[in-house]
Amino acid sequence: MAFKITARTLLELGAELIGSDAVALYELAKNSVDARSPVVRIRVQSVLPYSRFRHAIDLVDQGEMPLAEIRQNIEQWILPDAPAGAARPLLAALTGAMDASDFRRLLVEGYRDINFVEVSDDGEGMSLHDLEEIFLTIGTRSRRKEKSAWSDQDDDPSRTLLGDKGVGRLSVMRLGEHLSVRTTKAGESRWNDLAIDWTRFSHDSDALLEEIAVVPEQGPRKENPDIHGTTIRVSWLKGDWTRAKFGEMLNAEFSRMVDPFDRRRGNRLFRITYNDQQVTLPQIPQRLFDLAHAKVSARFEYLDNRQAQLVLDMEYRLNTHKKLVVTLPEVRLVSVTQSRSTRVLRRLGPFKVEFLWFNRLFLTAVEGLGTKSDVQAMVRQWAGGLMVFRDGFRINPYGGGDDDWLQLDKRAFGRRGYKLNRQQVIGRVNFTWRNRRLVEQTNREGLVDNEYKEALVSILQKVLEDFKTFSQNIEDELKQEDLTSVDVLKARVSKSKTEIQRRIREIAVDAPEQAGPLKEVERLVTALASQIDDVDTIIDDYKDERRKFVHLAGLGLMVELILHELGRSSSSTLNTLEGVDKSQLAGKLPAVFETLESQLRTLQKRIETLDPLSTSRRQTKETFTVEDLVQQVVDARDAQAKRHNVAVTISSASKQPWRIKAVRGMLIQILENLLSNSFYWLKQQAVVEPDLRPRIHIEIDQAANSIQISDNGPGIEVAEAEEIFKPFVTAKPPGEGNGLGLYIARELAEYHDWTLQLVGPAGEKVWRRFSLGLIGKGK
Ligand SMILES: Nc1ncnc2c1ncn2[C@@H]1O[C@H](COP(=O)(O)OP(=O)(O)OP(=O)(O)O)[C@@H](O)[C@H]1O
Numbered sequence: 001m002a003f004k005i006t007a008r009t010l011l012e013l014g015a016e017l018i019g020s021d022a023v024a025l026y027e028l029a030k031n032s033v034d035a036r037s038p039v040v041r042i043r044v045q046s047v048l049p050y051s052r053f054r055h056a057i058d059l060v061d062q063g064e065m066p067l068a069e070i071r072q073n074i075e076q077w078i079l080p081d082a083p084a085g086a087a088r089p090l091l092a093a094l095t096g097a098m099d100a101s102d103f104r105r106l107l108v109e110g111y112r113d114i115n116f117v118e119v120s121d122d123g124e125g126m127s128l129h130d131l132e133e134i135f136l137t138i139g140t141r142s143r144r145k146e147k148s149a150w151s152d153q154d155d156d157p158s159r160t161l162l163g164d165k166g167v168g169r170l171s172v173m174r175l176g177e178h179l180s181v182r183t184t185k186a187g188e189s190r191w192n193d194l195a196i197d198w199t200r201f202s203h204d205s206d207a208l209l210e211e212i213a214v215v216p217e218q219g220p221r222k223e224n225p226d227i228h229g230t231t232i233r234v235s236w237l238k239g240d241w242t243r244a245k246f247g248e249m250l251n252a253e254f255s256r257m258v259d260p261f262d263r264r265r266g267n268r269l270f271r272i273t274y275n276d277q278q279v280t281l282p283q284i285p286q287r288l289f290d291l292a293h294a295k296v297s298a299r300f301e302y303l304d305n306r307q308a309q310l311v312l313d314m315e316y317r318l319n320t321h322k323k324l325v326v327t328l329p330e331v332r333l334v335s336v337t338q339s340r341s342t343r344v345l346r347r348l349g350p351f352k353v354e355f356l357w358f359n360r361l362f363l364t365a366v367e368g369l370g371t372k373s374d375v376q377a378m379v380r381q382w383a384g385g386l387m388v389f390r391d392g393f394r395i396n397p398y399g400g401g402d403d404d405w406l407q408l409d410k411r412a413f414g415r416r417g418y419k420l421n422r423q424q425v426i427g428r429v430n431f432t433w434r435n436r437r438l439v440e441q442t443n444r445e446g447l448v449d450n451e452y453k454e455a456l457v458s459i460l461q462k463v464l465e466d467f468k469t470f471s472q473n474i475e476d477e478l479k480q481e482d483l484t485s486v487d488v489l490k491a492r493v494s495k496s497k498t499e500i501q502r503r504i505r506e507i508a509v510d511a512p513e514q515a516g517p518l519k520e521v522e523r524l525v526t527a528l529a530s531q532i533d534d535v536d537t538i539i540d541d542y543k544d545e546r547r548k549f550v551h552l553a554g555l556g557l558m559v560e561l562i563l564h565e566l567g568r569s570s571s572s573t574l575n576t577l578e579g580v581d582k583s584q585l586a587g588k589l590p591a592v593f594e595t596l597e598s599q600l601r602t603l604q605k606r607i608e609t610l611d612p613l614s615t616s617r618r619q620t621k622e623t624f625t626v627e628d629l630v631q632q633v634v635d636a637r638d639a640q641a642k643r644h645n646v647a648v649t650i651s652s653a654s655k656q657p658w659r660i661k662a663v664r665g666m667l668i669q670i671l672e673n674l675l676s677n678s679f680y681w682l683k684q685q686a687v688v689e690p691d692l693r694p695r696i697h698i699e700i701d702q703a704a705n706s707i708q709i710s711d712n713g714p715g716i717e718v719a720e721a722e723e724i725f726k727p728f729v730t731a732k733p734p735g736e737g738n739g740l741g742l743y744i745a746r747e748l749a750e751y752h753d754w755t756l757q758l759v760g761p762a763g764e765k766v767w768r769r770f771s772l773g774l775i776g777k778g779k
């Protein structure tokens with residue numbers, strides 16, 4: 001025994017699997033490309049709309065209207081732009097109808113012949129044997145077989161093969177009930193014909209597939225035996241193929257079927273006619289590329305040692321001209337994709353991304369393109385996020401219509417009041433047959449969800465996120481010069497305030513033990529809020545616009561820093577608590593809380609110091625021992641260190657304890673920030689390097705007045721040694737870090753006149769050591 005297949009199964013695989021007429025037609029076009037045809041001719045003839053035809057049938061069946069009158073109606077319904085004489089055979093036949101059932105039959109047959117969609121090519125064609133053995137085999141491996149023989153080590157083959165599943169052609173049954181194939185190979189003397197009437201594969205029948213005979217036949221003699229190619233005609237159409245509808249399909253869908261960044265390709269490949277009139281596909285105007293306010297390209301590729309890397313090239317051109325090229329090595333990609341091994345990254349296969357970004361507000365009328373709203377409409381037509389192409393052919397539906405696969409609109413891309421949405425982005429991702437693990441769904445609606453697709457999505461989101469940060473930084477810089485933005489800042493400050501209050505409440509839920517200090521923080525935030533409300537009177541005291549701005553900018557940034565610190569100290573405390581085995585570590589618990597409390601106290605103080613008019617409130621400095629404090633910070637992370645097998649060591653050269661006078665909480669915060677980075681990146685490095693024995697070393701050097709923290713993680717490129725201390729610079733994925741840690745750490749150091757730097761041996765490409773120099777008056 002074996003499975004039996006009913007004939008109706010075919011309907012499920014074809015007519016009902018595919019979601020749109022455009023996709024069905026596209027499947028035929030792809031087959032022509034696979035057959036190495038340089039052109040794909042699409043010919044639509046639409047004489048009598050389907051809805052009118054159905055209506056005429058109903059009229060006949062009702063038997064109330066005289067046949068002559070029905071015929072006259074039909075004549076009226078013939079589309080005005082139908083090819084001359086195309087309706088004549090139908091109308092002539094109807095005139096000669098003997099009775100209603102004859103009329104009905106002639107109408108059905110006549111309709112079948114005058115409306116059709118035809119796809120023809122000059123490809124390899126099929127022999128009679130091919131028709132039998134390949135075309136009539138559901139799930140044929142004729143294309144897949146060849147493609148799977150291609151090896152990743154080889155150069156790109158000289159042909160494109162889009163076919164894979166062996167079912168694409170079945171989608172045409174969605175378009176119409178009748179299919180005819182006429183095909184031939186070079187050298188054959190005759191055409192080969194196949195006709196299929198899909199109504200025989202009915203849901204109402206139990207017939208088995210094998211019982212329904214479908215037989216290819218020899219067709220007429222060829223004029224020239226050298227001719228080769230295939231023509232597939234679908235008739236008995238099931239929809240109204242009006243010019244407007246077909247035009248819409250070309251504009252919205254077909255124009256994006258082949259990579260529109262390769263501007264002329266679409267019209268070189270497709271020759272399209274509607275009722276014998278030639279139609280061209282719209283293409284992205286070249287001028288849009290020049291008008292774009294930013295251009296971004298990215299390559300995901302492999303080094304000789306097989307490691308993956310991502311190279312991002314960004315260019316911002318709105319009111320300025322700035323370029324930035326960033327390379328993310330594999331360890332950063334492991335972090336971005338939150339992978340547990342490099343397997344997925346290494347097998348994903350190379351791909352490229354390119355997109356244009358437009359800020360609608362800055363679009364203007366352009367000579368040769370039209371008015372401002374024309375230009376905006378042009379951007380709108382092509383925008384929609386990142387489309388996806390394999391070997392230059394579209395994988396629907398990404399980056400079009402309602403699709404937001406990278407969650408551009410939904411995600412936190414709108415963070416900090418700055419939006420990056422789909423309507424601003426015209427772009428695409430290009431991959432090839434090499435990305436075999438990215439598999440199209442059988443219904444041709446996107447990629448199958450698997451770990452490779454997930455990695456792809458994370459990497460693309462990272463590209464978008466990095467562009468957002470890059471452009472935001474430029475915008476911020478430009479704004480610093482723009483003194484009219486005081487109101488903008490004020491709004492930002494008060495928005496952050498609300499956010500802080502929300503977070504405090506969250507922390508209070510997670511760590512009820514800390515209710516006391518948290519209440520105090522909240523009280524201070526409320527005080528701060530009212531101070532911000534009064535900000536107008538404060539800044540009115542500044543006669544000088546620039547100083548007014550600097551004051552507000554400082555205030556705004558400070559509020560954001562506090563927000564960040566609150567989030568971080570709470571989550572790191574919670575992480576630590578999670579790993580604590582309470583019975584064993586009873587002695588360690590106080591260290592955890594003391595650290596949190598110290599941090600919270602520092603925060604309180606920092607909120608107080610926000611009051612620029614008050615000189616009375618100052619952070620108090622106390623005298624303490626550096627060794628004890630370092631030990632306390634390390635103890636607080638003991639559980640985490642055990643969990644991740646990180647060996648944390650402390651060394652001190654001097655026998656005497658090192659006593660300093662400083663703000664305790666601030667030093668804790670500096671060390672905490674550095675440790676938290678080390679932990680994070682050691683975890684990522686361990687993924688890339690499974691044999692890694694993660695280490696963090698803290699060296700207390702009283703003689704040199706410094707505390708040095710080093711680890712054996714991925715390190716930081718020397719070229720970025722200063723960059724990392726700037727606000728909002730982060731290599732972590734969105735949500736993991738907002739790039740303020742080191743900025744704050746250095747700010748806290750500078751409060752004491754200390755220095756904080758990344759250091760390392762000259763000549764090395766990456767450095768792994770932070771040096772905190774405790775010189776100056778804080779000593
Ligand atoms: N225009 C054509 N010229 C030559 N051969 C064709 C043509 N159309 C279809 N074929 C043959 O019919 C086979 C079946 O086509 P079909 O689109 O159903 O499957 P496929 O292209 O192999 O895979 P997929 O389902 O992924 O499209 C093709 O593999 C090809 O051998």
Ligand SMILES: [Mg+2]
Nearest residue numbers: 031163168169
């Ligand atoms: Mg195919």
